[in-house]
Amino acid sequence: MKSYVTLGYRNLSRRRSRSLLTVLGIVLAIGFTVGLLSISEGVMRSIDEMFRSSGPDLFVVPKNVSKMPFGFQGTATLKEKQAEAIRAVPGVAIVEPVYLAFSPEGGGAGFGYAMTMVSGIPEKDFFKMRPTATLEKGRWLKDDDGPVVVLGGMVAENMDKGLGDKLELITGQKLEIIGRLKKNNEAYDMFAYAPIKAVQKMFGGSGRASYFLIKSADGVETKEVAARLKAAFPKQDVQTMNDIMQQAKKMLGIARGIHFGVSCFALIIGVLFVACTMIMSVAERVREFATLMVIGASRAYVVKLIISESITLSAIGGLFGCLFGYILSKAINQLIHHFFGETFFSTYVSPRIFITGIVIAVIIGAFAGLFPAYMIMKRNLADSLRYE
Amino acid sequence: MATILEARKIEKKYTLGGQTVYAVAGIDMTVEEGDFISIMGPSGSGKTTLLNLLGCIDRPTAGRVLVAGRDTTEMNASDIDRIRLHNIGFVFQRINLIPILSAQENVELPMELAGVGAAQRHRRAGELLDTLGMSRRAHHRPGQLSAGEQQRIGIARSLANNPGVILADEPTGNLDSKTAALIMDCFKTLNRDRGQTLILVTHDPDVGASAARSIVIRDGRLDFETFS
Numbered sequence: 001m002k003s004y005v006t007l008g009y010r011n012l013s014r015r016r017s018r019s020l021l022t023v024l025g026i027v028l029a030i031g032f033t034v035g036l037l038s039i040s041e042g043v044m045r046s047i048d049e050m051f052r053s054s055g056p057d058l059f060v061v062p063k064n065v066s067k068m069p070f071g072f073q074g075t076a077t078l079k080e081k082q083a084e085a086i087r088a089v090p091g092v093a094i095v096e097p098v099y100l101a102f103s104p105e106g107g108g109a110g111f112g113y114a115m116t117m118v119s120g121i122p123e124k125d126f127f128k129m130r131p132t133a134t135l136e137k138g139r140w141l142k143d144d145d146g147p148v149v150v151l152g153g154m155v156a157e158n159m160d161k162g163l164g165d166k167l168e169l170i171t172g173q174k175l176e177i178i179g180r181l182k183k184n185n186e187a188y189d190m191f192a193y194a195p196i197k198a199v200q201k202m203f204g205g206s207g208r209a210s211y212f213l214i215k216s217a218d219g220v221e222t223k224e225v226a227a228r229l230k231a232a233f234p235k236q237d238v239q240t241m242n243d244i245m246q247q248a249k250k251m252l253g254i255a256r257g258i259h260f261g262v263s264c265f266a267l268i269i270g271v272l273f274v275a276c277t278m279i280m281s282v283a284e285r286v287r288e289f290a291t292l293m294v295i296g297a298s299r300a301y302v303v304k305l306i307i308s309e310s311i312t313l314s315a316i317g318g319l320f321g322c323l324f325g326y327i328l329s330k331a332i333n334q335l336i337h338h339f340f341g342e343t344f345f346s347t348y349v350s351p352r353i354f355i356t357g358i359v360i361a362v363i364i365g366a367f368a369g370l371f372p373a374y375m376i377m378k379r380n381l382a383d384s385l386r387y388e
Numbered sequence: 389m390a391t392i393l394e395a396r397k398i399e400k401k402y403t404l405g406g407q408t409v410y411a412v413a414g415i416d417m418t419v420e421e422g423d424f425i426s427i428m429g430p431s432g433s434g435k436t437t438l439l440n441l442l443g444c445i446d447r448p449t450a451g452r453v454l455v456a457g458r459d460t461t462e463m464n465a466s467d468i469d470r471i472r473l474h475n476i477g478f479v480f481q482r483i484n485l486i487p488i489l490s491a492q493e494n495v496e497l498p499m500e501l502a503g504v505g506a507a508q509r510h511r512r513a514g515e516l517l518d519t520l521g522m523s524r525r526a527h528h529r530p531g532q533l534s535a536g537e538q539q540r541i542g543i544a545r546s547l548a549n550n551p552g553v554i555l556a557d558e559p560t561g562n563l564d565s566k567t568a569a570l571i572m573d574c575f576k577t578l579n580r581d582r583g584q585t586l587i588l589v590t591h592d593p594d595v596g597a598s599a600a601r602s603i604v605i606r607d608g609r610l611d612f613e614t615f616s
Contacts (some may be wrong), residue, residue: 003500010488291484294445295545296473296501298466382437382446385480 004301008309011281019313022277026317026361027324029270033263034325034349034357035332040256042329042348047248055130055187056096056213057222059239060086060229076100076208078236080196086212089228091220094125097209099199102170103192105159116155118169118192120199129215130188138163138179145195147202149175152191153183167192173202267360270314274368278310282372289376290384303373310369311362318361322354391457392552392585393419393442398451400437400608411437413608414451419553419587424579426588426599434608435589436557442587443476443555444468456552473502477546481558483538485530491517491541492526498548516544520574536567543574553585554578560595572598 012019062077076099083095099120123143127133141150149167151159161167166174175194183189200206216225222240229238282289289302297305329347336346376384395417401410411434419425419442427435440446441453444460452461455475460468472478485494495513504512517523520540530538539559546554556575560568576598578584588599596602597616604611 003497007486007488014488287482287484288486291480291486292497293469294443294472294478295498296469296549298469298501301501380446382440385440385445385484 004305004308005312007305008312011285011309012313015281018277018280022273022313023317023320025273026270026314026364027321029263029266029273029364030318030321030357030361031324031328032266033260033360034322034353035328035347036259036263037256037353037356038325038329038347038349039332040252040259041350041353042346043252044249044256045348045350046346047245047252049185055241056094056215057241058214058216058226058229059241059244060212060214060233061237061239062211063235063237076200076203076205076210078209078211080200080207080209082209082233083212085232086214086229089225089232091216091225091228092214093217094129094215096121096125096129096213097196098211098213099196099203099205099208100210101194101199101203103167103175104170105167115170116167116192117190118149118167118175118194118199120194120196122196126193129213130186132184132186133188134182134184136180136182138177140179141193141195143195143197145178145198147173147175147194147198148178149192149194150179150181151177152189152193153181154189155192156180157183169202171202267364270317270361271364271368274310274314274317274364275371277313278306278368278372279375281309282306282376286376286379286384286387290379290381290387293381294385299377302376306373306376307366307369310372311365314361314365314368315358318358318364321361322349322357325349325353325357389420389422391418392421392423392455393417393587394452394454395438395442396452396454398438398441398448398453400434400441400446401449410434410608412441412448415605415608415610417442417603417610419585421552421585422579422583423601424575424586424588424599426590426596426602427605428590428593428596428602429605429611431591433605435591435605437608438605439555439557439587439589443478444471473498474549475552477549477551477554479539479542479546479554479556479559481561483530483535483542483562485538485541485545487530490527490529491522491533491537491544494530494541495544495548498545502549504549512548513544516547517541520544534567535563536570539563539567539571540574543571543578547578547584553587556586556588558589558591560590560592568592568595 080097083097086092086095101118101120103116103118105116123141126140136153138150141148161177163177163179165177167177168174181188200208216222226238226240292302293299326349329349333347395415397414397416398412399410399414400412401408415438427438429435437446441448444453444455452459454460455471460471463471486497489497492513495516496509499509499512514523514526517526520543522537522540522544525533525537530541533541560571563571572595575586575588579586588595590596600616602614604613
């Protein structure tokens, strides 16, 4: 082993308490960074999984609504009968008009106390559109049903309600729960479903729809179908699942940036921790470094010695920090589950986060070692030999 | 005899409080292979500064230092490092062993810096420790050794890369008289039996008398020189 690595390691073990405290600082800094990044990583991953799964792959929505096709209640401006015209577009296999309503009761889009989205939809084609969906309890909707609702798997898990109980909408109207879907960690888990006619009636929007969900025919490119739909319905907006996913990721990218920004403070504290330790350690060993140089060690050797010591310190901290971050991310999961119930995402410590944690730790070490190394290099060798 | 080390009108001046002070003021000196030289003088006379200039630890403000015929004045830092590594051995008053390395590892360190292979390093360090009577203490760390033992390890370290000259700055300064005598015996043996060139800085006349040639300096200038 190179002597500077041996020297670096032994110097750290010479001052155990100080080294341990410094490592602890790095563990906390890297741990919190990994923990925070695991949240956004988890959300990204969940979105990927959810949107890549079975289900609709196109949306026809009114112009100028956000990319996520969650038109607000009472803003159902599309005509339901447009579904026929959409179905006639080549490449379209299934069309499902949706009249969207909201319930203030728990469950929501996987965010606990957020509102639950209630999709008013026709009876047919639901299971064709979502081949993995299965009914767990009760029965499916019928077009001529009154105010009834079937809960998605995640919504059902978050509600302490059984068949026959009522789900209240934000307008105060109530829907009777007649069934629940099995939870499959798919997008459809996060909605509740009611007959479109009943919802239209409740909101006085007969013959209206908030948006249309479309599944393209097998072997047909979604992009091609989207282009045809855009040409056929220029007054409406056509969004692909990929558009929505990118939009969601863009929004989450900002959150991720904020997470990273916050963790940067922890990292700066980590750098200061290691730098402080290294400055003390180097200041105590001025004569030792001078001796090394006098007996022939090059300046590069001494710089490498100081930096390898600093990197060893922070890399050990980084390694344990990643483990701590992993535990932290699991704890965050438990907390989210405890406070918000079933959610559509869970934290995820990807290998990339682990590598990022270690690389950041090594960079911290390298930076923290630079100043003490510079301190030593600028000293006069003869003076350093006399240093007390 | 080959010239190992040569100083030509070397000066070292400092500016203190607007005044120019000469620590070394134009000294000429030639060191031949096998010489045993002591540099003596009162405190503050410039002995250590002269030794630092000869050992390329410090650079002269004027004059030239030649090591093995090579002028070090214009050399860059890495060339100077190599000169110190291969041509000069150092022994310090405060010994300056690396406390976290064993005696053997301390002796091996200059060889590792010179790129000597592990097997050869172990063998040579073993021989040097044996020569200095320190084989049994090879795996002890400096903190576990007496001052005299540490200094013998220091001498072994200075010999590691088989340098042309060893420069020792007050090598017995921190030792009791009995231990100092043992260390001086080591130096004398090295010079007599191996022809090792030695330059010692000391203010102890008894130590100085061990050398074949004594240079006495005062106020940074060569005062007189004696041969025995």
